[in-house]
Amino acid sequence: MRRHAKGLDRYNFVTITLHWLVALLIFGLIVLGFAMTRRSVDPALQFSLFQWHKSFGMLALLVSLVRLAYSLFGPRPKPVAEMSALEHGAARGMHHLLLLLALAVPLAGWMIASVSTLEIPTFAFDLVVIPHLPVAKSDAAEAWWTTAHAVLAYLVLALVALHASAALYHHYIRRDAVLIRMLGLRGHR
Ligand code: HEM
Ligand code: HEM
Incomplete structure (x- = not known):
């Protein structure tokens, strides 16, 4: 059940930490994903970059799940007063x-590893093996x-x-509290 915590007009520590952690993981994984799939990458390095990508990718999936649950069921601040309903x-x-x-x-990424006929195991940071999803393997499905x-x-x-441009627009043009409250700053807006 959704609820607006009484008097709470800024995001709490948990929401802020989860928001920026997911943002960091997603940015890092996009840069890593782009870099590791370039043709010029040395094959041995490429293998190791793929394994790092899969480990951090599964971590991103886990944190995003926690974040979704907290976003749906945790406390939420009231909308910023200056914003219209639209x-x-x-x-x-x-x-x-x-x-x-x-x-x-990340679920689509997990599907790549699961349907691949190469059957390369997915380790989470070399600690545990992450089972592949029970799906049929084929080159067409992998593509x-x-x-x-x-x-x-x-x-x-x-x-x-x-989304980030909207946050900057609110901060610099509208000069409201939208960005400040996601940064965890108090501000005087
Ligand atoms: C939020 C999480 C993730 C993000 C943002 C992300 C992002 C990316 C990006 C940008 C690429 C390069 C795409 C291209 O230019 O061709 C890529 C490739 C890849 N990702 Fe992810 N990824 C994530 C999670 C995962 C997970 C969890 C796995 C597997 C367990 C995974 C497996 C792969 C693989 C195998 C490739 C290479 C595909 C190929 O052969 O070209 N990714 N990823
Ligand atoms: C430079 C990157 C980013 C900036 C500057 C930024 C900024 C913000 C701000 C200011 C808010 C509060 C909006 C409000 O109160 O109405 C917010 C909320 C939110 N942002 Fe971002 N964000 C960034 C990246 C991301 C990324 C990568 C994701 C997810 C993929 C994301 C997902 C969300 C979600 C779901 C919310 C709603 C609050 C929550 O449930 O966590 N943001 N963001």
Whole structure:
């Protein structure tokens, strides 16, 4: 059940930590994903970069799951007073889309590893083996999920650019508390 915590007009420590942790993981994974798939990368280095990408990717999936649950059931601040109902609705729509894509991208990545006929195991930081999903393996399925994973990842990048631009617009043009309260700062706005 959703609830607006009484008197709470800023995001709490848990929401702020989860928001910026997921943002950091997603940025890092997009840069790593892009770099590791370049043709010029040495094959031995490429293998190791893929393994790091899969470990951090599964961590991103785990943190995004916790974050989705907290976002749905945890406390939420009241909308910023200066925002119209339409603006608030648009912001919520974008947040829901980002929460969903933060799960869809790593799940598509997990599908690549699962359907691959190479059957390379996925280790989480060389500690435990992450089981592959029980799906049929084929080169065609691997190609399909590879494209889906890349399209979804770059879609997230485009949407985050819009989302971050909106945050900067609120901060510098509208001069309201939207960015300040996600940074955990008190501010005088
Ligand atoms: C939020 C999490 C993730 C993000 C943002 C992300 C992002 C990316 C990006 C940008 C690429 C390069 C796409 C291209 O230019 O072709 C990529 C490739 C790849 N990712 Fe992820 N990834 C994530 C999670 C995962 C997970 C959990 C796995 C597997 C367990 C995974 C497996 C792969 C693989 C195998 C490739 C290479 C595909 C190929 O052969 O070209 N990713 N990822
Ligand atoms: C430079 C990067 C980013 C900036 C500057 C930024 C900024 C912000 C700000 C200011 C808010 C508060 C909006 C409000 O109160 O209405 C917010 C909320 C939110 N942002 Fe971001 N963000 C960034 C990256 C991301 C990324 C990568 C994701 C997910 C993929 C994301 C997902 C969300 C979600 C879901 C919320 C709603 C609150 C929550 O449930 O955590 N953001 N962001």
